[in-house]
Amino acid sequence: MHHLPRFRFSLLMVVVCALTVSLNGASAEDPQTRPKVEIRLSSAAQLAKGEINFDDLKFDIEKDGAFDESMWTERLKTINGKNVKLRGYILPASTYQDRGFKQFVLVRDNKECCFGPGAALYDCVFVNMVGDHTADFSTRPVTVEGKFVLDPETYKYPGGKGPRGATHMAVFRIEGVKVK
Structure with missing residues (x-):
């Protein structure tokens, strides 16, 4: 029963974020005119130190498509459960x-x-600070340190279907111990 307030907060946070992105027209950009960005995966040395980036989190999924665990890459399976930055x-x-x-x-x-709707599922990570650890807001980039977790259950849309057929709001979590 003590998890219910946390779940309600998480659900409220997800709904507010999804609505914010939807109202900002996040899906209005034409994929044909969007500039191509080079994918830059972390090196083996960086991975060994737990230093990852959002390109390491990419997997094949259609925009707003249904998620299935078979979509996870070997790289994602390798960093699952590891301490990362x-x-x-x-x-x-x-x-x-x-x-x-x-x-x-x-x-x-x-x-x-x-x-939220129209965004790439692999471009967001839920962060839950563990123990007595907390975070402070910044408009600048931050580095989150903690345990990376592949989480196909916690952030599903209620009822299993969200806007435009998506099934999940997020599939990654970091159990954070530091934000700097």
Whole structure:
């Protein structure tokens, strides 16, 4: 029963973030005119130190497509359960305070483009700070340290289907111990 308030908060946070992105027109960009960005995976040395980036999290999935665990790459399976450092931005709509918060969404960039309907499922990571650890909001990039977890259950849309046929709001979680 003590998990119910946390679940309600997580669900509320997910709904607010999805609505924010949807209202900002995140899916209006034409994929044909979008500039191509070079994928830069972490090197073997970086992976050995737990240093990952959002390109390491990519997997094949259609935009707003249904997720299946078979889509996870070998790279994702390798970093699952490992302590990592991931750099990104705190999604402003995912937290309601400036200091001392325990949960937030880490996204690839700061344009609020990477969460909710129309966003790539692999461009967001839920962060749950563990123990006495907390985070403070920043508009600058942050590095989150903690245990990376492939999580196909926690962030499913209620009823299993979300906007445009998507099944999940997120599939990654970091059990955070430091944000800097």
